[in-house]
Every structure is written in structure tokens, then in C-alpha cells.
Amino acid sequence: MMVNSAMRSFEEQWQRRSIGLIGTAGPIQSLQEQAMRRFVNLGLPSARDESWRNTSLRQLAASHFGDALDVPCAPRLEPIEISWLAASDIPTIIMVNGYPQLAWLDRSVLNGVSISTIKDIAKTRPGYLINLLEPLSDLEQRRWLLLNSALFVDGLHLKITAKINTPVLIIHVSSGNARDGVNAPISNYPRVIIESAKNSSATVIEHHVGASQQSVFSNSVSHLDVEDNAKIQHYRIFSTDANTSHIDSLDIRLGRDSHCQQFTMILGGGLVRTNLEAELNQPGAALENYSLLVGRASRHIDCVNIVRHNARNTTSKQTARAVASDESRVIINSKVVVEVGAQHSESQQSCRGLLLSPKAEIDTRPQLEIHTDEVKCAHGATTGRLDPDMLFYMLSRGLDRNTAQSLLVYAFLGDVLTNMSVVGVRSAIENVLIGQLPNSQLLREFQ
Amino acid sequence: MLKISKLSARIGDKSILNGIDLAVNAGEVHAIMGPNGSGKSTLAQVLAGRQEYEVTAGSVSFAGQDLLALSTEDRARAGLFLGFQYPVEIPGVNNVYLLKAALNAKRKAVGESEVDAYEFLTLIKQKMKLMQMSESFLTRGVNEGFSGGEKKRNEILQMLVLEPKLSILDETDSGLDIDALKIVSLGVNSLRSQNRAIILVTHYQRLLDYIVPDYVHVLSGGRILKSGDKSLALELERRGYDWVRESAAA
Numbered sequence: 001m002m003v004n005s006a007m008r009s010f011e012e013q014w015q016r017r018s019i020g021l022i023g024t025a026g027p028i029q030s031l032q033e034q035a036m037r038r039f040v041n042l043g044l045p046s047a048r049d050e051s052w053r054n055t056s057l058r059q060l061a062a063s064h065f066g067d068a069l070d071v072p073c074a075p076r077l078e079p080i081e082i083s084w085l086a087a088s089d090i091p092t093i094i095m096v097n098g099y100p101q102l103a104w105l106d107r108s109v110l111n112g113v114s115i116s117t118i119k120d121i122a123k124t125r126p127g128y129l130i131n132l133l134e135p136l137s138d139l140e141q142r143r144w145l146l147l148n149s150a151l152f153v154d155g156l157h158l159k160i161t162a163k164i165n166t167p168v169l170i171i172h173v174s175s176g177n178a179r180d181g182v183n184a185p186i187s188n189y190p191r192v193i194i195e196s197a198k199n200s201s202a203t204v205i206e207h208h209v210g211a212s213q214q215s216v217f218s219n220s221v222s223h224l225d226v227e228d229n230a231k232i233q234h235y236r237i238f239s240t241d242a243n244t245s246h247i248d249s250l251d252i253r254l255g256r257d258s259h260c261q262q263f264t265m266i267l268g269g270g271l272v273r274t275n276l277e278a279e280l281n282q283p284g285a286a287l288e289n290y291s292l293l294v295g296r297a298s299r300h301i302d303c304v305n306i307v308r309h310n311a312r313n314t315t316s317k318q319t320a321r322a323v324a325s326d327e328s329r330v331i332i333n334s335k336v337v338v339e340v341g342a343q344h345s346e347s348q349q350s351c352r353g354l355l356l357s358p359k360a361e362i363d364t365r366p367q368l369e370i371h372t373d374e375v376k377c378a379h380g381a382t383t384g385r386l387d388p389d390m391l392f393y394m395l396s397r398g399l400d401r402n403t404a405q406s407l408l409v410y411a412f413l414g415d416v417l418t419n420m421s422v423v424g425v426r427s428a429i430e431n432v433l434i435g436q437l438p439n440s441q442l443l444r445e446f447q
Numbered sequence: 448m449l450k451i452s453k454l455s456a457r458i459g460d461k462s463i464l465n466g467i468d469l470a471v472n473a474g475e476v477h478a479i480m481g482p483n484g485s486g487k488s489t490l491a492q493v494l495a496g497r498q499e500y501e502v503t504a505g506s507v508s509f510a511g512q513d514l515l516a517l518s519t520e521d522r523a524r525a526g527l528f529l530g531f532q533y534p535v536e537i538p539g540v541n542n543v544y545l546l547k548a549a550l551n552a553k554r555k556a557v558g559e560s561e562v563d564a565y566e567f568l569t570l571i572k573q574k575m576k577l578m579q580m581s582e583s584f585l586t587r588g589v590n591e592g593f594s595g596g597e598k599k600r601n602e603i604l605q606m607l608v609l610e611p612k613l614s615i616l617d618e619t620d621s622g623l624d625i626d627a628l629k630i631v632s633l634g635v636n637s638l639r640s641q642n643r644a645i646i647l648v649t650h651y652q653r654l655l656d657y658i659v660p661d662y663v664h665v666l667s668g669g670r671i672l673k674s675g676d677k678s679l680a681l682e683l684e685r686r687g688y689d690w691v692r693e694s695a696a697a
Binding site: 387388389390392393394395396397398399400401403407408410411412413414415 | 495496497498499518519520522523524528529531534535537538539540544545548549552553556588589605609
């Protein structure tokens with residue numbers, strides 16, 4: 001095991017928890033201890049680990065992270081000042097460095113959702129929580145879940161019990177000073193559990209923002225438990241600063257005839273690694289995943305999806321669109337596994353990358369693992385530059401090159417954007433997205 | 448309006464145009480006919496500024512400017528329009544966006560202000576009516592899922608909105624049934640005037656029954672072998688292209 005600065009700081013953070021300087025989630029302490037031990041044994045992933053081949057954690061390893069404070073510097077953060085998705089009619093929960101600020105929540109606007117902290121769940125339903133955290137896994141794509149499981153102190157639990165029409169917004173803020181000093185790098189471990197009860201439906205948006213001058217390592221984990229016949233639309237949107245490194249893991253479990261539409265949008269951050277593992281556990285379960293990955297400057301995006309069809313008649317559709325400009329890099333690994341007994345399952349994977357500069361790089365790798373007969377699985381991946389025929393056509397109509405290129409880039413992302421059915425969310429995302437693309441001022445004229 | 452002198456062009460190592468001479472004056476309609484592979488489409492694309500073709504010799508002046516020195520977009524803004532043989536589908540870019548951007552680019556180039564939204568829609572709707580296109584085409588992606596005939600009508604719609612000085616229509620008649628051919632011809636004829644010119648690139652004389660040309664040229668092997676009036680087209684229909692090639696060789 002390589003001892004590095006980051007690893008030392010994670011161990012120090014664990015020490016502070018084990019001697020009670022920082023609270024832990026109580027009854028699950030022994031599980032947390034086990035998670036920490038296993039993470040320490042494994043060490044940070046390196047280029048030798050298959051799913052980390054293209055993403056170097058050298059810079060992260062060299063940093064020393066202090067524990068983030070559980071309250072922000074300012075007395076109260078106003079949603080609309082920190083998230084461009086916030087609106088007065090959208091119920092909003094703010095999490096500061098992973099700590100839910102429920103005192104700020106106007107509960108009257110949230111019918112059909114019960115909200116609690118994970119600390120409370122640890123006391124009232126420890127069995128449920130342990131069930132979610134177990135089994136701890138040493139698999140490389142689950143390694144960072146170990147660290148989060150070890151070091152999270154609190155988190156958010158949402159139980160959706162009805163059909164809810166307004167989206168629920170969770171703003172994750174990385175904020176404030178480290179306990180160790182004003183400008184020292186901090187790390188945080190946000191944990192969110194969303195349970196969709198039978199027949200319920202809802203839209204939940206997790207928006208990761210940065211309100212911090214110092215460099216931040218965010219190791220977030222979310223669970224989505226979609227029970228029979230429930231319908232959920234889940235967004236995870238990353239718009240942090242370039243000084244944020246983010247490793248996010250999303251676990252989705254789908255029950256009978258349940259439906260999950262998941263959107264992953266990377267519009268910010270220095271290094272962003274997203275993991276998605278979906279288990280289609282009962283017949284009729286359906287997952288749609290849309291990823292919109294925007295690389296610019298020296299941003300590094302690494303997106304790993306694993307979708308397992310564990311029951312017959314399950315369907316999954318993954319659509320990823322990546323654009324990379326400047327010196328950015330985008331990696332997409334998406335894998336579909338159809339297990340024994342999952343006959344009549346259908347899966348589609350479409351990964352497309354668009355390179356906008358000679359120094360940018362996009363790697364796409366769709367994979368299929370089929371262990372049964374009678375399934376329909378399609379996959380396709382392409383990466384290239386703008387289509388010269390389309391470009392010539394537009395130029396021949398008098399459009400200048402920059403406008404033509406911008407319109408084509410935007411059109412390329414349409415496969416993801418047009419599937420976003422919450423109008424307000426879509427227009428807010430489009431607005432920010434345009435700002436991330438070359439010649440944004442030209443595109444604004446077409447909005 | 449357009450003067451082409453000794454124009455030669457190639458793509459890669461393959462020479463396609465081998466010394467074209469052609470003069471087109473305002474008010475004229477010229478038809479360029481010729482067998483497959485004779486260089487008709489290449490000529491159209493070279494004039495519009497397709498960069499894949501390399502001009503190896505000759506010159507082209509258009510409305511007093513050196514056309515070959517202009518970028519593709521500047522040629523369009525100067526009033527040159529290419530109607531594509533195979534209009535490209537651009538999913539995700541609205542037809543109406545493209546039309547508006549194209550019109551504004553042209554207006555900007557001649558020092559006019561951007562078109563007013565209401566005025567623009569009125570104009571478009573009027574032209575669409577002429578081309579018998581449903582308004583639902585406006586919000587669809589450019590040529591996305593259009594039939595062959597719809598694509599060609601969309602090309603003519605763009606031409607009508609942009610009102611170019613010189614329109615080069617590359618096999619606009621191919622893939623059209625007789626009704627669509629009449630609609631397209633109606634659109635093209637509505638733009639004929641003393642200060643505009645049209646070049647029709649076509650295989651068949653059929654189109655020329657509807658858009659009657661002033662001049663007909665036969666292109667073969669990258670050269671204009673014969674020029675004449677509209678009766679030449681009829682003669683070609685009767686005798687084929689070999690006759691022209693043989694008499695040119697003699």
C-alpha cells in the first residue's frame with residue numbers, strides 16, 4: 001500500500017471520529033470501522049486498476065485534506081444565491097459538506113415526502129441503514145463507497161410516499177473553512193438515501209455546487225431505492241469550480257415495473273468521476289440514463305456506468321453525449337450485464353463524443369456481458385469532429401463558421417436535452433450549458 | 448454577373464474540371480447538362496466554396512469580386528446560392544433557426560438591420576405557401592426525416608427567402624415526381640428577374656420544360672463541349688451525349 005498525503009489525512013479524519021471529536025452515525029460505528037480498515041488496506045486506486053486506467057489521482061494523493069465544518073460560514077445560505085436551479089416554488093434542502101440543514105427547510109411545502117437525517121435513521125432503523133451499506137465491497141468501482149461509508153457523519157434520507165408534481169432540489173454545497181486552517185484543502189462525504197415507495201412518483205435533483213476558495217475533495221454517495229411500480233426522475237448535476245475533485249457514486253435498485261430516468265450532467269469541476277450502478281431486480285423494471293458531459297479547459301471527466309439486468313423483461317437505455325474542448329478529457333465506460341434468468345431483457349447503449357479541439361480527448365467504451373439467451377442488446381459508440389457536410393451546408397447559407405459550429409454542437413447534445421421533461425430544469429441547464437460551450441454569446445441568440 | 452475563365456479543379460489527385468469557360472449575365476437562365484461524372488456537381492460545389500476541391504487554374508469573378516478569394520459564407524452573403532443535390536440532414540438545428548440566421552447574415556453583410564421576428568414569420572409563411580409546405584416543417588430539424596421531394600422544396604424555400612443574385616441548382620429535379628417538379632419550378636420561376644441569374648445543373652430535359660433556359664451547355668470530361676439555346680436540350684434528349692463527344696473530338 002502506498003502511503004500518501006491524502007491517505008494519511010483520511011486516517012486522521014477517522015481518528016477524530018473514533019475518539020469522539022466528531023460524531024459518528026452511532027449504531028453503525030463498527031461497520032464504519034470495518035469500511036475504513038478495508039479502504040486503508042486497498043489504498044488509492046492506481047493506473048493498474050482497470051477502471052482507473054485513464055484517470056490519475058496523483059494530485060489528489062498529494063493533498064492533505066482537513067475535515068470540513070458541519071455548518072457554513074454564513075449564518076444561512078439562500079438557495080437562489082448558490083444554485084441556478086433554485087426557484088421559489090421548488091422545495092429545497094441544503095446540505096453543507098454533507099450535513100443536511102433541515103432547520104432551514106420549509107416543511108409545509110413538502111407533502112408526500114418524509115425527510116430525516118441519516119443520524120436519525122441510524123437510531124430508529126439501524127437495520128435498514130446497515131442493509132444499505134452492506135455488503136462492503138472491495139471491487140474497484142466501489143472502493144470510494146468504502147471511504148464514504150467510513151467517514152460520513154450525517155446525511156439525508158428522503159422517503160417518497162405519494163405522487164409529487166414539483167421537483168425536490170437538494171443543493172450540495174462544499175463550503176467554509178477546514179478545521180485545520182482557513183485555506184487548507186477540505187474533504188467531505190455527502191450521503192443521500194432516497195426511497196420511492198410503491199406507486200409513488202417524484203423528481204429529485206441533486207445539484208453539487210462549490211462555494212469554497214480552497215481545494216475540495218468531495219466523495220459523495222447516493223442511493224435510489226425504487227420500489228414496485230414507482231417512478232422516479234433523478235438528476236445529478238455537477239457545476240463546481242475547477243479546484244474541486246469529485247468522486248460520486250450512485251446506486252440504483254429497481255423493483256417490479258418501476259421506472260427510473262436518471263440524468264448525469266457534468267458542467268463543472270476539475271476532476272469529476274461518476275459511478276453509476278443500477279440493479280434491475282424485478283420483471284418490468286426500466287432504467288433510462290442520460291449523460292451530458294462537457295469538457296473544457298483542463299477538466300477531466302470519467303464516467304462509469306454498470307447496469308445489471310437481474311430479472312426477465314427488464315429494459316435499460318443509456319445515452320451519453322460528450323463534448324470536449326481545450327485540453328479537456330472525457331472517458332465513458334458503460335457496461336450492461338444480463339444475468340442468467342433475465343430473458344427478454346432489452347438494452348441500448350449509445351455513446352457519442354464530439355471533439356472540438358486538437359488537444360481534447362474522448363474515450364468511449366460500451367461493453368456487454370450476456371449470460372442468457374433471448375435478449376436484445378444494442379450498443380454503439382462514435383467519437384469524431386463536426387460533420388464537414390453539415391458544416392458546409394450551413395456555411396453555404398451564409399452563417400459564419402463560429403455560429404454554424406456552435407449550432408451543430410448544441411444539436412449534438414439534443415439527444416439528451418430533449419428528454420428532460422421538467423421545463424424549468426431544462427431551461428436552467430441549457431442556460432448554463434451554453435455558457436460552457438465555445439462561442440456561447442452566439443448561441444444565446446438562438447435560445 | 449458570373450465569369451468563369453479556364454477553371455480547373457481537382458479532389459486529391461483526381462482532376463475533375465479541366466478548363467471551364469462560362470459567362471452568365473443578369474437575367475439569364477443557363478442549363479448545364481452532361482453525363483454522369485462529367486463534373487457538373489463539382490463545378491457547382493467549387494463555385495459555392497467547398498474546400499475539399501482544390502482549384503488548380505483559372506479564375507471566377509462574381510458581381511465584380513474575385514469569387515475564389517471569398518470564403519464559403521462570404522460567397523453566400525454576396526448573393527450566391529447553391530441548391531444541393533443531396534441536402535444534408537441536420538437533426539437538432541431547427542429549420543427556422545437556420546433560415547433566420549442565414550437571412551440575418553446576408554442582411555448584416557449589406558448593412559441592413561436584423562429582420563424583425565413578425566416580419567420574418569410573415570415572409571416565411573408566404574413562401575412556404577408557395578412551396579406547398581406545411582408550417583410544421585419550421586420547427587423540425589433541418590431536412591430531418593424529410594422525403595426526397597420535401598428536401599428539394601426546402602432548398603427552394605431557402606432560395607426564395609434569401610433572394611440570391613445567382614442560384615446554382617444542382618439536380619434539383621432528381622427524385623421529384625411530376626407534381627413536386629411543378630411546385631419547385633413555380634418557385635424557381637417566381638425568382639426569375641432582370642437582375643438575377645440561375646444555373647440549372649440537370650441530367651434531364653424534363654425540368655427545362657418548366658424552367659425554360661436561355662442557354663444550354665454540355666459538360667463532359669470537365670469541359671464545356673457545346674453550347675446552344677434550349678433546342679440543344681431537345682437534341683440531347685433525342686441523340687444522347689455521345690453525339691456531342693464525337694463531334695467535339697472530330
